[in-house]
Amino acid sequence: MSQHDPKFLPEPQSLRPENLSGRLLSWYDRNRRVMPWRALPGELADPYRIWLSEVMLQQTTVAAVIPYFQKFVERWPTVMDLAQAPLDDVLHAWAGLGYYARARNLHKCAQTVAAWRGGVFPDTEEALRKLPGVGEYTAAAIAAIAFGKPAVVVDGNVERVMARVFAVTEPLPRAKRQIKEHAATLTPRERPGDYAQAVMDLGATICTPRNPACGICPLMAACVGRQLGMAEALPAKEEKPERPTRRGIAFWATRxxxxxxxxxxxxVGLLGGMIEIPSTPWREDKWSLEDALPEAPFQAEWRLLPGLVRHTFTHFHLELVVAAGKIGPAALTRGLWVPLDKLGDHALPTVMRKVVKHALLKAY
Known part of the structure; x- marks a missing residue:
């Protein structure tokens, strides 16, 4: 049998929940990261700021989120302020963070909390999960950090720490349930919010994906992955299928x-409700200009600009050719005509800003 067979894994040293959580909290008290949404020691966490930061942090880095978070709370300091904001303003402020369904759900959630609860967030996981855009992880994080509930908070950093400490060899995502069960055994009833943030900080700063600093880790002695010499290989992940490529033609229409x-x-759908440069549907087959003309916003002498606009979404790559054309005096169209110097006032997603940049370089 292989020494990595789960049946033969050694028991971690001192793997008593209170020992590990206490050790980690002591480490956190000395090494906690300072973030604009975190309460300082002795302060109460603001549920609005915790919720806002957790939604922003989904599939995004802390460094990328901080300026967006600060901009949001300066403009909308309470959930009531955010609820009253026009959706287009929220989408525009969100532009660049990606995954725009999160921004729409953020706005819906703010309106729900404002209308149903007078601006007061619910304090249980069950109630929080009923809010728009609040899933299992976000509900647990808010319950633990903002309200001190012993919720089991598992993000990517926590998965990595638990997979290594307990030597979980089953690959993700199949291992998620097992990892959460392990995380539950260590979640304390005292200071659960600090504990959740401590595990996240440990994963972000010490138990990193590559070259983990095991020698200074507060959980070093208990880590089975380290004992087996396989910590850096965990968590195991199933190979992702190669992303397909979709293609389209965007119409740079001017008057x-x-x-x-x-x-x-x-x-509904990808980039739902966002402002765009008009384009064909996105498909695997290449578009010829002749094929694309029925999708054009109006009849014109369209010409293809040289080069491609490339963008990658979660599940596919996108390649867009840009066609430029001017509207004639008799042409009819629907949409919004915007002066070039006012394009920045609209919530264009990143891919569309790439189209604008490409067109400005190639069409004039």
Whole structure:
């Protein structure tokens, strides 16, 4: 049998929950990261700031989130302020963070909390999960950090720490349930919010994906992965299928005064409700200009600009060719005509800002 067979894994040293959680909390008290949404020692956490930061942090780094978070709380300091904001303003402030469904759900959630609870967030996981855009992880994080409930908080950092400490060899995502069960055994009833943030900080600063600093880790003596010499290989992950490539043609439509045509995407689906440069549907097959003309916003002498706009979404790569054309005096169209110097006032997602940049370089 292999020494990595789970049946033959050694018991971790001193793997008593109170020992490990206490050791980690002591480490956290000395090494906690300072973040604009975190309460200082002795202060009460603000549920609004915790919720906002957790939604922003999904699939995004702390460094990327901090300026967005600060901009949001300066503009909308309470959940009531955010609930009253126009959706387009929220989407515009969100532009660049990606995954725009999060921004729409953020706005819906703020309105729900404002309307149903007068701006007061619920304090249990069960109630929090009923809010728009609040899933299992976010509900647990808010319950633990903002309300001191002993919720089991498991993000990517926590998964990595638990997989290594307990030598979980089953690959993700199949191992998620097992990892959460291990995390539950260590979650203390005292200071659960600090504990949750401590595990996250440990994963972000010491138990890192590559070259973990095991020698200074407060859980070093108990880590089975380290004992087996396999910590850096954990958590194991199933190979992801190769992302397919989709293609389309975007229409850089202008009129005599230089204004550019924008339109809003359907509410449902990728980039739902966002403002875009009009384009064909995105498909695997390449588009010829002739194929794309029925999708154009109006009849014109369209010409293809040289080069491609490339963008990668979670599940596919996108390649867009840009076609430029000017509206004639008799052409009819729907959308919003925007002067070039006002394009920045609209909530264009990153891929559409790439289209704008490409068109400005190639069409003039």
């Amino acid at each position: 005599k005064d230089g204004a550019v045509l924008l339109r809003r995407r359907p509410e």
